[in-house]
Amino acid sequence: MNEFDLLNAALQHHIVNSLGWNDLRPFQKTVIRPILAGRHMLVIAPTAGGKTEAALFPVLSRMLDGDWRRLSVLYICPIKALLNNLNTRLDRYLTLLGRRSALWHGDISPTARKKILQNPPDCLLTTPESIEVMLTSRKVDHQTFLADVRVVIVDEVHAFAGDDRGWHLLAVLERVSRIAGREMQRIGLSATVGNPEALAQWLRGGGQGPYAVQQPDKTGGIDADVKVDFVGSLDNAAVVISRLHRGEKRLVFTDSRSRAEQLGAALRKKDVTVFVTHSSLSPIQRHQAEQAFSERDDCVIVATSVLELGIDVGNLDRTIQIDAPGTVSSFLQRMGRTGRRAGTNRNYLFLATSEDALLHACGLVHLWQTGWVEPLTPPPIPYHVFSQQLMALALQEGGIGARTREDWLDGFLAIAGLDRDRINGIIRFMVAEDILWMDQGLLWFGRKGEQEFGFRHFMEVLSMVAGDPLFTVKHGREPLGLIHPMSFLSSKHEDAVILLAGRSWAVRHIDWKAKIAYVEAVAQPGRSRWVGAGMSMGFEVCRAIGAVLQADTEAVSCWSKRTSEKMREIREAMNWMEPGKTVFEYNPRETRWWTFAGDAANRTLCRLLKHHLHLNAQPGSLAIVFRNAVPNPAEWMDHLQNALDSTDTLPIDDELLDGLKFSRCLPREIGESIIRKRFSDLEAVKKVLGEGYKTVFQASDA
Numbered sequence: 202m203n204e205f206d207l208l209n210a211a212l213q214h215h216i217v218n219s220l221g222w223n224d225l226r227p228f229q230k231t232v233i234r235p236i237l238a239g240r241h242m243l244v245i246a247p248t249a250g251g252k253t254e255a256a257l258f259p260v261l262s263r264m265l266d267g268d269w270r271r272l273s274v275l276y277i278c279p280i281k282a283l284l285n286n287l288n289t290r291l292d293r294y295l296t297l298l299g300r301r302s303a304l305w306h307g308d309i310s311p312t313a314r315k316k317i318l319q320n321p322p323d324c325l326l327t328t329p330e331s332i333e334v335m336l337t338s339r340k341v342d343h344q345t346f347l348a349d350v351r352v353v354i355v356d357e358v359h360a361f362a363g364d365d366r367g368w369h370l371l372a373v374l375e376r377v378s379r380i381a382g383r384e385m386q387r388i389g390l391s392a393t394v395g396n397p398e399a400l401a402q403w404l405r406g407g408g409q410g411p412y413a414v415q416q417p418d419k420t421g422g423i424d425a426d427v428k429v430d431f432v433g434s435l436d437n438a439a440v441v442i443s444r445l446h447r448g449e450k451r452l453v454f455t456d457s458r459s460r461a462e463q464l465g466a467a468l469r470k471k472d473v474t475v476f477v478t479h480s481s482l483s484p485i486q487r488h489q490a491e492q493a494f495s496e497r498d499d500c501v502i503v504a505t506s507v508l509e510l511g512i513d514v515g516n517l518d519r520t521i522q523i524d525a526p527g528t529v530s531s532f533l534q535r536m537g538r539t540g541r542r543a544g545t546n547r548n549y550l551f552l553a554t555s556e557d558a559l560l561h562a563c564g565l566v567h568l569w570q571t572g573w574v575e576p577l578t579p580p581p582i583p584y585h586v587f588s589q590q591l592m593a594l595a596l597q598e599g600g601i602g603a604r605t606r607e608d609w610l611d612g613f614l615a616i617a618g619l620d621r622d623r624i625n626g627i628i629r630f631m632v633a634e635d636i637l638w639m640d641q642g643l644l645w646f647g648r649k650g651e652q653e654f655g656f657r658h659f660m661e662v663l664s665m666v667a668g669d670p671l672f673t674v675k676h677g678r679e680p681l682g683l684i685h686p687m688s689f690l691s692s693k694h695e696d697a698v699i700l701l702a703g704r705s706w707a708v709r710h711i712d713w714k715a716k717i718a719y720v721e722a723v724a725q726p727g728r729s730r731w732v733g734a735g736m737s738m739g740f741e742v743c744r745a746i747g748a749v750l751q752a753d754t755e756a757v758s759c760w761s762k763r764t765s766e767k768m769r770e771i772r773e774a775m776n777w778m779e780p781g782k783t784v785f786e787y788n789p790r791e792t793r794w795w796t797f798a799g800d801a802a803n804r805t806l807c808r809l810l811k812h813h814l815h816l817n818a819q820p821g822s823l824a825i826v827f828r829n830a831v832p833n834p835a836e837w838m839d840h841l842q843n844a845l846d847s848t849d850t851l852p853i854d855d856e857l858l859d860g861l862k863f864s865r866c867l868p869r870e871i872g873e874s875i876i877r878k879r880f881s882d883l884e885a886v887k888k889v890l891g892e893g894y895k896t897v898f899q900a901s902d903a
Contacts, residue, residue: 207237207262229258237262243415243416244390246417247537247547269351272350273351273352275325276324276325276327278327280360284327288302295322303322303326305327306331355390357391358389363578365580368665375610393534395575398414407612425540425547429559431559432554443473449518451519453501453503453523454504458480477703478502481682481684482702487507509535518539519539519550520538524561527737580878580879587610587614588627589862589866595644627866637650672711675718681706699728705727738799746797783894784894784897787896787899792830793826794818796825798888798889804880805880806886806889807819813841814837849877
C-alpha cells in the first residue's frame with residue numbers, strides 16, 4: 202500500500218484538492234507509518250524541505266481517526282518569529298479539516314490568551330517559556346487545559362538541545378505528560394546533525410516507547426556551489442555584495458547584530474535595496490523587513506541566525522556569509538535556504554573580512570567536503586535547571602512538599618542524570634540562603650528569593666535565558682528594538698547616534714528608570730552595541746584549519762583567486778607547521794603555542810598552566826599566547842601531563858559562574874563542577890599533550 206493511502210480520507214482529499222498537491226515528497230511519505238503508529242520520531246531534512254508537513258499530516262490523521270478533542274497537539278519552536286511565520290500555514294491546514302490552531306507566546310495579548318483558555322484550539326503553537334507560564338499562572342487551569350495533550354512537535358529541535366533551553370523543554374514536557382496522564386508522542390524536526398540517534402533518544406525524555414529517525418541520504422559537495430572569497434573588510438564585503446548577483450534575491454548572514462546593522466547601512470549607501478533583521482529588533486520591524494524581502498526580487502536582507510531557523514522568506518537566489526558561522530551544521534542549515542526551485546543548486550558564498558575568518562571558513566568547508574557534521578551534545582549536569590524547576594513548581598502548586606516534589610521532578614532528574622545527594626544539598630542550600638523557606642516540610646519562596654526572583658510576577662523564574670540590561674528604542678510611539686546602554690557612550694548621552702534596522706537615529710532623550718531611549722532619524726553615521734559571548738570554535742574545526750594550512754594544494758576549486766593568494770601567504774608564513782606536532786613560536790614580544798585544539802581545550806590548558814606552573818597565558822581558538830618569558834617546554838610538559846587528573850579541583854572564575862543563570866541557587870562547589878564540565882575539553886587536551894612539539898624562533902619585525 203502507498204503510505205499516502207494510510208492517511209485519513211478527509212486529509213487526503215484536502216491535500217490533493219484544496220492544496221493542489223499531486224503527491225507528497227518521498228521522505229514525507231516515509232514517516233507516515235511510524236508516526237501513525239505513535240512512535241517518537243526525529244525527522245531530518247534541509248531548511249524549507251517540508252519537515253512541518255511531514256510531521257503534521259500524519260498527526261492530523263491521528264487526530265481525525267481518534268476523534269481527539271480540545272488541545273491535543275503542542276507545536277513548539279525556539280523563537281517567536283518562527284511561530285508567527287508558521288501560524289498562517291498550520292491554521293490553514295487545520296481549518297480545512299474543521300479544526301483550529303492558535304498562537305501563544307510573549308507577544309500575544311492577554312485578551313487573545315483568555316480566548317484560547319475559554320475555547321482551546323486543537324493545536325497550540327508555543328515556546329517552552331510560554332508552557333511554563335501556563336503551568337505557573339493563576340489565570341490558567343493547567344490541569345484542565347493541558348489534560349488532553351497527546352503529541353508534541355518540536356521544530357528546530359537542534360536549537361534547543363545544544364543549551365539549557367533544551368533541558369528546560371524536557372522538564373516542562375515531563376510536567377505536561379504527568380498532567381495528561383500519558384506518554385506523549387514526541388516528534389522532533391531538525392536540519393543535519395552528526396548524531397541523530399542520540400538526539401532522538403534525548404528528545405524522548407522519560408518515555409519508554411520506541412523511536413525512529415528519518416534522514417536523507419548523505420550527499421557530498423557536488424550538488425552545491427560553494428565559494429570562499431577573501432575581501433579583507435566589511436566595507437569591501439558591501440562593495441562585493443552591491444555589485445554581485447544584481448537582480449537576484451540575496452540572504453546575507455552575519456553572526457553579530459552590530460555588524461548586521463553596519464553592513465545594512467553600508468549597502469543602503471550603495472543604493473542597494475536592503476533590509477535588516479535580528480533578535481533585538483521589535484517584532485513589527487522584523488516582520489516588516491522579512492515581509493518586504495519575501496515579496497521582492499532584486500534585494501538583500503542582512504540577518505543574524507534568526508533566519509537560519511526556517512522562517513519562510515520566499516525563494517532565495519543566493520546565500521552569502523560574512524566571515525563564517527560557528528559550525529558545519531549551521532553552514533548546512535543556512536545553505537539549505539537555497540536550491541529550492543527546480544533546476545537550481547544550493548549555493549553559499551563566504552566573504553572573509555580577516556585572515557582568521559578566512560581560515561575558519563576554509564576549515565568548515567574542508568569538514569563539509571569530508572561529510573563530517575558536529576554531534577549535538579546537551580550540556581552536562583544541569584543542576585541549575587533543577588533549581589529553576591523547583592521554584593517554578595512551587596509557583597505551580599502554591600508550595601511543595603517532599604512527596605509532591607518527587608512526583609513532579611523525578612523524571613527530569615533521571616533524564617538529566619542528576620545525583621540525588623547533590624539535589625538534596627541544593628535544596629538545603631536554597632533554604633539556608635533564604636531563597637526558599639520551609640515550614641513543616643512545605644517549600645515556598647523566602648525573603649531573598651522574593652527579592653531576586655519576584656520581580657514582574659516571577660518572570661525571571663520562567664526562563665533559562667539570561668536577560669541583558671537592554672533599553673527599548675522608540676521613534677515616537679513606535680518601538681524600533683533593543684540596544685545595550687553602551688551604545689549611548691559614544692558621545693554626550695542625549696547626542697549619541699545609534700544604528701537600528703539599518704538606519705541612523707539620534708538619541709534625543711533617555712528615560713533611565715524606564716529603560717527607554719527616544720530617537721529621531723538622522724543622516725550621519727551611527728553605531729549600536731550589544732554584549733555577546735562571541736564565537737567559540739571546537740577541536741575538529743581547529744584541526745581542520747591546521748589540515749588546510751598543511752595541505753600541498755596551491756588552490757582549491759571553491760577558493761577564489763584572492764583566497765588562493767592569501768592562503769599562499771599564510772601558508773608561507775606558517776611553513777614551520779608539521780603533521781602530528783604542536784608548535785611553540787617564539788617572537789621577541791610574545792610566545793604562541795599553536796595547538797589547533799579549540800577554545801575549550803585551550804582554556805583548560807591555560808588554567809593548568811597558571812595553577813600548576815604559575816605561567817600566565819591567554820587562550821584563543823588556534824593558539825595560546827604567552828606575554829612573558831616561557832621556560833623550555835621540555836622542563837614542564839611532563840608535569841602538565843601529570844596534572845591532568847587535577848582538573849576537577851581547579852578554581853573557577855566568578856565571571857564564568859555569574860554567566861550561569863540560577864547559579865546563585867547552587868552551592869559553589871556544584872556551580873564550579875558545572876562550569877568545569879562545560880568549559881573543558883579533556884579529550885582534546887590529552888591529544889595535545891600526547892603529541893610531539895617543536896620550537897620555532899622568529900626574528901624581530903624591525
